[in-house]
Amino acid sequence: MKVTKADLRLYAITDRQWLGGKDFYMVVEQVLKNGATFLQLREKNATHEQRVEEAKKIKQIAAKYHVPFVVNDDIWAAKEAGADGVHIGQSDMDYEQARKILGPDKIIGMTAKTVEQAVQAEKLGADYIGVGAVFHTTTKQDAKDMSRETLAAITKSVSIPIVAIGGITYDNMDSLKDTGVAGVSVISAIFAKEDEGAAAAALRKKADTLFGAARSLIFDMDGTLLDSMPYWRRLAREYATKKGAVLPPDFDEKTYTMDLNECSDYFIKELGIAGNRENMQKEVLEMIREHYKKDIRMKPGMKELIEREYQNGSRMCIFTTSEKACAKAALERLGVLSCFEKIYTVYDIGVNKRNPESYLKICEQMNFVPEDTIVYEDVLHAVESAKKAGCRVTAVYDADSAHLWEKIKQQADETICF
Numbered sequence: 001m002k003v004t005k006a007d008l009r010l011y012a013i014t015d016r017q018w019l020g021g022k023d024f025y026m027v028v029e030q031v032l033k034n035g036a037t038f039l040q041l042r043e044k045n046a047t048h049e050q051r052v053e054e055a056k057k058i059k060q061i062a063a064k065y066h067v068p069f070v071v072n073d074d075i076w077a078a079k080e081a082g083a084d085g086v087h088i089g090q091s092d093m094d095y096e097q098a099r100k101i102l103g104p105d106k107i108i109g110m111t112a113k114t115v116e117q118a119v120q121a122e123k124l125g126a127d128y129i130g131v132g133a134v135f136h137t138t139t140k141q142d143a144k145d146m147s148r149e150t151l152a153a154i155t156k157s158v159s160i161p162i163v164a165i166g167g168i169t170y171d172n173m174d175s176l177k178d179t180g181v182a183g184v185s186v187i188s189a190i191f192a193k194e195d196e197g198a199a200a201a202a203l204r205k206k207a208d209t210l211f212g213a214a215r216s217l218i219f220d221m222d223g224t225l226l227d228s229m230p231y232w233r234r235l236a237r238e239y240a241t242k243k244g245a246v247l248p249p250d251f252d253e254k255t256y257t258m259d260l261n262e263c264s265d266y267f268i269k270e271l272g273i274a275g276n277r278e279n280m281q282k283e284v285l286e287m288i289r290e291h292y293k294k295d296i297r298m299k300p301g302m303k304e305l306i307e308r309e310y311q312n313g314s315r316m317c318i319f320t321t322s323e324k325a326c327a328k329a330a331l332e333r334l335g336v337l338s339c340f341e342k343i344y345t346v347y348d349i350g351v352n353k354r355n356p357e358s359y360l361k362i363c364e365q366m367n368f369v370p371e372d373t374i375v376y377e378d379v380l381h382a383v384e385s386a387k388k389a390g391c392r393v394t395a396v397y398d399a400d401s402a403h404l405w406e407k408i409k410q411q412a413d414e415t416i417c418f
C-alpha cells in the first residue's frame with residue numbers, strides 16, 4: 001500500500017505563476033503545514049535542470065511533514081531528485097518505461113478520463129489515479145470537462161485510490177461527496193489565493209468531512225480480531241491436564257476472564273499445580289506463541305475492516321490481555337501490523353480490562369478523546385468497562401461469549417455478528 005486514500009485527501013499541485021513575488025518554498029511549506037496530504041511539483045515552463053533543483057528542495061520540505069511528493073511528467077527529474085514518484089498522463093512517458101526507470105518502490109500516479117483508461121492504469125500497476133476535469137478549469141487549457149456520472153463510474157471500476165481534479169474550489173467540492181473519490185487535487189484553489197496556508201487548512205477540513213474523517217479505534221485482539229479463543233481455552237485445559245490436575249466443572253468459566261497472573265495463581269492455589277507464576281507463564285506462553293506465529297486466523301471481515309480504516313487515515317491501536325510478542329507475531333503474519341500505531345497490553349498499562357481506567361489510560365496515551373473513540377471488543381466485562389470509560393463500543397460476536405451475547409448487545413452501541 002504505497003498510497004492510501006487518506007494520502008489523497010488534499011492533493012496540492014504547485015504552480016508558481018500565481019505567486020507574484022512570494023518565495024515559492026515558503027508557500028509550499030505553508031501549504032504542507034496547513035494540511036495538504038500529497039504534493040506534486042508541476043512547473044510546465046521550467047527546464048529539466050530547474051525541475052531537478054526545485055524537486056530536491058521540495059523533497060526535503062515534504063519529508064519534514066511526512067507528505068508524499070511526486071514530480072509531474074518529468075520521470076528523470078523525479079529520479080535525479082530522489083522524489084517519491086511521478087504523475088504521468090495519457091500522453092506522457094508510458095507506465096512500463098517509467099516503472100523501469102524508477103523501480104518498484106516509487107509512486108506512479110496516472111491520469112484517466114474513461115473507465116477503460118482507469119482499468120488499464122490499475123492493471124499496469126499505477127498506485128493511484130487522477131480523474132478530471134470534474135469542473136471547468138482554465139488552469140489547464142486542454143482539460144475536458146467530465147460529468148459526475150463518468151467520475152462515479154470510474155471510481156466503481158477500480159480499487160486503487162482516485163483523486164478528483166479540475167476546477168475544484170472550496171464551494172463546489174461538496175458535490176464530489178459519494179462519488180467514491182478519496183480526495184481532491186487542486187492548483188488555483190490554493191496557489192491563486194492570497195493566504196495559501198489558510199486556503200489549504202479550509203480545504204483540508206472540508207475534505208475530511210466529505211471524504212471520510214479518520215476515526216480513533218482501540219481493538220481487542222483475542223476473540224475480536226483473531227479467532228484465538230479456542231486456542232486459549234484448549235491451552236488452559238491442555239496445561240492443567242498435562243500437569244495432572246483434576247479440573248472442576250467450572251474450570252472454563254473461572255479461567256475465562258483471568259489474565260496470566262490470575263490464571264497461574266489459580267493453578268497453584270486452587271488446583272495444587274506445583275510451580276510459580278514465572279515458570280508457568282513461560283511454559284504456557286511458549287505453547288501459545290507457536291499458534292500466534294503459525295496458525296491462528298483472523299475473524300471474518302476483520303482484515304478488510306482494518307485495511308479500510310487504515311486507508312481512511314484512522315488511528316488504531318491494540319489493547320490486549322495477551323503477550324505483546326504474540327500480538328506482534330500474529331498481526332505481522334496476517335499482514336496488518338503496520339496499520340496499528342501501538343500495541344498495549346494490560347501489563348504495560350497496569351490495569352486490567354475489568355477496570356474502566358484501563359481504557360482511559362489508553363485514550364490518554366494515544367491522545368484520543370474517549371467519547372470519540374470506538375472500542376472493538378468481544379467479552380462482556382471489557383464492553384462494560386469501555387462504556388463506563390465513555391467510549392463507544394462495537395461488540396464483536398465470538399462463540400466463547402455466545403451465552404452473554406444478549407447482554408453484550410444491550411451494552412454495545414453497534415455489533416458485528418458473522
Ligand SMILES: Cc1ncc(COP(=O)(O)OP(=O)(O)O)c(N)n1
Pocket residue numbers: 011013040042072073087088089090091092109110111129130131140163165185
Ligand atoms: C493528480 C493529477 N491528476 C491529473 C493530472 C493531469 O496529468 P496530465 O494529463 O498528464 O496533464 P498535465 O498535468 O501534465 O498537464 C495531474 N497532473 N495530476
Ligand SMILES: Cc1nc(C(=O)O)sc1CCOP(=O)(O)O
Pocket residue numbers: 013111130131132133134136137138139140143144165166167168185186187188189
Ligand atoms: C493539472 C490538471 N489536470 C486536469 C485534468 O483534468 O486532468 S485539470 C488540471 C488543472 C487543475 O487546476 P485547478 O485546480 O486550478 O483547476
Ligand SMILES: [Mg+2]
Pocket residue numbers: 072073087088089092
Ligand atoms: Mg502530464
